[in-house]
Amino acid sequence: MSSFLDKLNPSVSKPFLKLLAGLLWLGTGIMLSIMGFKWVLISPEQNALYFGLAGLAASLPIHYLGFSRIVNRNLARINDIDGKYCLFGFMSWKSYLIIAIMMTMGISLRHSSIPKVYLSVIYIGIGTALVLSSLRYFREMRSD
Numbered sequence: 001m002s003s004f005l006d007k008l009n010p011s012v013s014k015p016f017l018k019l020l021a022g023l024l025w026l027g028t029g030i031m032l033s034i035m036g037f038k039w040v041l042i043s044p045e046q047n048a049l050y051f052g053l054a055g056l057a058a059s060l061p062i063h064y065l066g067f068s069r070i071v072n073r074n075l076a077r078i079n080d081i082d083g084k085y086c087l088f089g090f091m092s093w094k095s096y097l098i099i100a101i102m103m104t105m106g107i108s109l110r111h112s113s114i115p116k117v118y119l120s121v122i123y124i125g126i127g128t129a130l131v132l133s134s135l136r137y138f139r140e141m142r143s144d
Contacts, residue, residue: 010086010087010088011084011085011086011087012084012085012086012087013084014078014079014081014085014144015141015144017078017081017085017087017089017090018075018078018090018137018138018140018141018144019137019138019141020087020090021074021078021090021091021134021137022134022135022136022137022138022141023134024134025071025130025131025133025134025137026130026131026134028127028130029126029127029128029129029130029131029132029133029134030127030131031127032106032123032124032126032127032130033123033124033127033128033131034127035110035120035123035127036052036055036119036120036121036122036123036124036125036127037052037120037124039116039117039119039120039123040052040117040120040124042116043115043116043117043120045117048117048120051117051118051120051121051124052120052124054121054125055120055121055122055123055124055125055127055128056124056125056128057125058121058122058124058125058129059124059125059126059127059128059129059132060129060132062125062126062129063128063129063132063133066129067129067130067132067133068133068136070095070133071133071136071137073092074090074091074092074095074137075136075137075140077089077090077091077092078090079140106123109122
């Protein structure tokens, strides 16, 4: 029975876990940034460009004070692995819960009455911070 369950476990190497994590963070960051910049570009407000710049400026503290800590914990978890590990093991269960909450909040905000140009600051800030954080996974992957 144990060998049957082992066959169902999608085990991968450390570099692949880092690649997967980096691609997930990169893809999500690009998606959020594109949405935010699209809202800036189609905004009728004269000062819409400032919202985009505010989002870019917000991305640095979001990256350094928030996401870089999460990346460090994820990388420490991956680096402590011996041999192959479960495909979904690059993040803790707590991180998956945080992602679900963030997705719910993002969808709720996007469907709220808040003007999209204001939301662009949040989307660009978080999106760009995710892109910056994804680079750490790729750098770590090359060192394996």
